[in-house]
Every structure is written in structure tokens, then in C-alpha cells.
Amino acid sequence: xxxxxxxxxxxxxxxxxxxxxxxxxxxxxxxxxxxxxxxxxxxxxxxxxxxxxxxxxxxxxxxxxxxxxxxxxxxxxxxxxxxxxxxxxxxxxxxxxxxxxxxxxxxxxxxxxx
Amino acid sequence: xxxxxxxxxxxxxxxxxxxxxxxxxxxxxxxxxxxxxxxxxxxxxxxxxxxxxxxxxxxxxxxxxxxxxxxxxxxxxxxxxxxxxxxxxxxxxxxxxxxxxxxxxxxxx
Numbered sequence: 320x321x322x323x324x325x326x327x328x329x330x331x332x333x334x335x336x337x338x339x340x341x342x343x344x345x346x347x348x349x350x351x352x353x354x355x356x357x358x359x360x361x362x363x364x365x366x367x368x369x370x371x372x373x374x375x376x377x378x379x380x381x382x383x384x385x386x387x388x389x390x391x392x393x394x395x396x397x398x399x400x401x402x403x404x405x406x407x408x409x410x411x412x413x414x415x416x417x418x419x420x421x422x423x424x425x426x427x428x429x430x431x432x433x
Numbered sequence: 434x435x436x437x438x439x440x441x442x443x444x445x446x447x448x449x450x451x452x453x454x455x456x457x458x459x460x461x462x463x464x465x466x467x468x469x470x471x472x473x474x475x476x477x478x479x480x481x482x483x484x485x486x487x488x489x490x491x492x493x494x495x496x497x498x499x500x501x502x503x504x505x506x507x508x509x510x511x512x513x514x515x516x517x518x519x520x521x522x523x524x525x526x527x528x529x530x531x532x533x534x535x536x537x538x539x540x541x542x
Contacts, residue, residue, distance in 0.1 A: 320479075352530075361522065362477070362532045411476055421467050422530055424476035 321346055321414050323425035331431045332402055339398045340428045342412035347392035349415065352422065353385070356409040365410075368395050402432045435460040437525050439533030446513050447541050454536045456523035457505045463525040466499060466506045471520045471535075480521075481508070513540045 322345040332338050342351065353365040366374040366387055374387040388396045399406050409429050413422040436459040446452050456466075464485035469477035483490045483497045483506065490497050494513075499506040510517055518540045523533040 323476075361534045364529070421465075421479055421482055423479065424469075426476045427474075429474075 321348065321423045323412065323414060323423060325412060325425040325428050327428060328426065329429040329431075331433060333433055334403055336402055337398055337400045338402065338430060339396050340410050340412075340430075342395045342397070342425055344393045344414050349392075351389060351395045352413045352415065353387065353395075353397045354411040354413065354424075356411060356427070358408070362411065365397070399430065402430075404432045406430065407432045435463060435525055435527070435529075435531040437523060437531045437533045439523050439536060441536060442534065443537045443539075445539045445541060448513060448515060450513055452510045452513055452517070452538055452540075454508045454521055454523070454538070455505060456507070456525070456533050457503075458525040458531070459504065460525070460527060460531075461501075461504070462527040463531075465526040466497070467524050467526070467530075468497060468508050469522045469524070471522065473519075477522060510538075513538075515540050515542050 324343045326341045351368045354362045355365055356362050364377050365380045365385055366376045368374045368387050368389040370389050370392050384400055386398045409427045411424050411427045413424045415422050439456045467482035468480050470480045471477040481492050481495050481497050483499050485501055488499055494511045496509040521536045524530050
């Protein structure tokens, strides 16, 4: 398995501001993923982040709204930009250490936008 | 793309009884099927998984079965305990993970 931490664990933000979420893994991993989980819902993939390349975004998610950095094999950030109340969700990072390996999730960041 | 359906959405059982959660998928290329448990305020935790070359896998009180022909797989929890209460997600994976809609399990003491 992998030990994954996220910062912050929760935040309350004002409309129009931005928040950067950090994800740290205890070992080097090839692929990192960012998910959104709206209240009472399933997990929706936002983007896949590989070190050294641009993140790949899923349909409905764009880089201007959710810029991602992946500076090394143990760390990634997701920024939620120009927030609105509809962005209130849990944001989760996960890691995958190889092809068709399982994904391990961080504890999540609970975001509330007022 | 893949479509994963999960049933039931909510499930209540008496402590000691069994719980069964079922998922179906649509993409025959999916060949890896993990199950996650998510407790309140936490991220999903892998509890068991199965690959397409296996029909059944068991780990203590938890078992998973896979029917590739019918494209469905199930999670079985026996001798349920209150600490089993959580939301459970299935997933089907080929090149990407696709998650089910979740089952909220309540075990009544």
C-alpha cells in the first residue's frame, strides 16, 4: 500500500478565491490522480498527473479551473480556481504504482465555498 | 466508456447477518475489480480486489465473486459487525478506474 497525506484536510473559502490542495506520498509513484466527490455521490476523476508531463483532464474539467502540478514522483498539487459554491466537494488524490495496479487514496480535502 | 451500476444504494442488516452488494459493468475490456470502504470523513480504503482470471476471492469475513460472462461482481460480508457500517464502492478498471455509485451499509447492533 501507500501512505498518502493531503493538506488542508478541510477549508471554508469565499466565492471567487482559489485554493491549492497538496498531496504527498511516502514513496515514488508513477501516476497520481485527482478526484472530486460531491456530497453523497461517487468519485469523479478530474485529471491524471504524471511527473514531467502535462496533466490529462477528463471531460468537463479544464486546466484553467483546476491547474495541477506534479514536480516530482512523491508530490502533486491541485488548485481550485475562482471558486463558486458548486465547487463545494471532497477532493481526493490517489496513486497507482503501475499498470493495472490498484489505486490508494488520500484522506481527502473537504472544501466548502460560501 | 465503462458504466458501473451498483445495488442497493442503502442496506441495513442486523449484526451477525450477511450483507451482499452487487455491481455490473459494461466494458468487456475491464479486468480488475476492487472494492473500497469509505468511513465518514475519510478517503476510500481498499478492502479486497479480484482480477479477471479469478472467479472468487476471500479474506476472512469478506469475499468477492466475479462472473465475467454476465459482467457482474459482488461483495459478500459475513458475520457483520457495527464497525462494518460505511459506504462501499465497487470499481471496474481497464485503462481507467470507473466507480460505482456507492452503497451505504448500516449494521444494527
